[in-house]
Amino acid sequence: xxxxxxxxxxxxxxxxxxxxxxxxxxxxxxxxxxxxxxxxxxxxxxxxxxxxxxxxxxxxxxxxxxxxxxxxxxxxxxxxxxxxxxxxxxxxxxxxxxxxxxxxxxxxxxxxxxxxxxxxxxxxxxxxxxxxxxxxx
Amino acid sequence: xxxxxxxxxxxxxxxxxxxxxxxxxxxxxxxxxxxxxxxxxxxxxxxxxxx
Numbered sequence: 001x002x003x004x005x006x007x008x009x010x011x012x013x014x015x016x017x018x019x020x021x022x023x024x025x026x027x028x029x030x031x032x033x034x035x036x037x038x039x040x041x042x043x044x045x046x047x048x049x050x051x052x053x054x055x056x057x058x059x060x061x062x063x064x065x066x067x068x069x070x071x072x073x074x075x076x077x078x079x080x081x082x083x084x085x086x087x088x089x090x091x092x093x094x095x096x097x098x099x100x101x102x103x104x105x106x107x108x109x110x111x112x113x114x115x116x117x118x119x120x121x122x123x124x125x126x127x128x129x130x131x132x133x134x135x136x137x
Numbered sequence: 138x139x140x141x142x143x144x145x146x147x148x149x150x151x152x153x154x155x156x157x158x159x160x161x162x163x164x165x166x167x168x169x170x171x172x173x174x175x176x177x178x179x180x181x182x183x184x185x186x187x188x
Contacts, residue, residue, distance in 0.1 A: 015159055015160050015163055015164060016146050016156060016159045016164065016169075017143070017145045017146055017164070017167070017169055018145045018146070019145070066168055067142075067143040067145055067167065067168060067169060071167035071168060071169075072145075072163075072167055072169075074166075074167070075160070075162065075163035075166040075167055076160060076163050079160055079163065080158070080160070081158065081159060081160045081163065082156065082157070082158035082159050102157060102158035103158050129158075
């Protein structure tokens, strides 16, 4: 049975800043555009791989304190950076791969998401960039 | 030369070496690292002999 349970081990870095203690959810998607290649004579649709179109979505507690979420992200809006997620603390290995997007673009940052009586969280999505996997130290 | 300020980036006081793809300006703006002047050595301060 293949299952993964995440408690407190995943490591999340944004622009080299470790935001693991501010993060409650992370989803990195390794994806390529699908280009239709179906032609006359085919009876089923066919697709071929197009450009890579990867993304990382993080749910982070919003903190305006120094060296925390807002300080990390506010200067990155409209720019590219490197983001990295890993199932557990280093070292890298085949069973603990580090997933990296180099040159990922942050288009927007919700600067305030306030609900009375709740800790504020924001969802941010980094799109594009070069996908790689670190499996060796 | 950059020096680490925040433990979120590394050990404070250590030299920060930019990694490919990392936005250094954002790290500076967020106060995670600071620019540090390279140390001068005695040999740097020896005036040139002028004839």
